Amino acid sequence: MSRKIVFALIFSPVVAGFAQVSELNPEPKLSPEEVVQYQVRALQHNDDPHPDAGIERTFRFASPSNKSQTGPLEHFVSIVKSAAYLPMVNNLASSVVGSQVVGDHAKVVIRITPEKGPDLSYLFVLTRQHDGELDNCWMTDSVLPIEQNESPSDEAITI
Secondary structure, X not given: OOOOOOEXXXXXXXXHOHHHHOOOOOOOOXXXXXXXXXXXXXXXXXXXOOOOHHHHHHHHOEOHHHHHHHOOXXXXXXXXXXXXXXXXXXXXXXXXXXXXXXXXXXXXXXXXXXXXXXXXXXXXXXXXXXXXXXXXXXXXXXXXXXXXXXOOOHHHOOO
């Protein structure tokens, strides 16, 4: 089976300074990579300015279909604090490993350095919305942990 990855070095002024974007909301000008970077940075600073503020910020970028499965916010908080996703909370560093955009669908792989343990990878699946105030905004439909035995290196991640 052929495995490919599209490498992307994303450094966006939108997410470069977290203080500038701490209250960012979905906007059509944000790319899928910027949405994911914002969500991961929000989780990195989860308790600023209050407990779980980062999870609340992340929830803003959950698509309506995602929110119907994971909401309300209190339930979303419990999901993010589950063993599979907790390494993203208060992470030490993150980077986009690769991304793929086809039409209104996007996949972004992010590598996380958690507070404890080895680096982990997550696949964010996003869609461009076509309704009301969210029209043309990229929003996250799902986040899937990538098993490390499936991905011994970044080059082995298939998008």
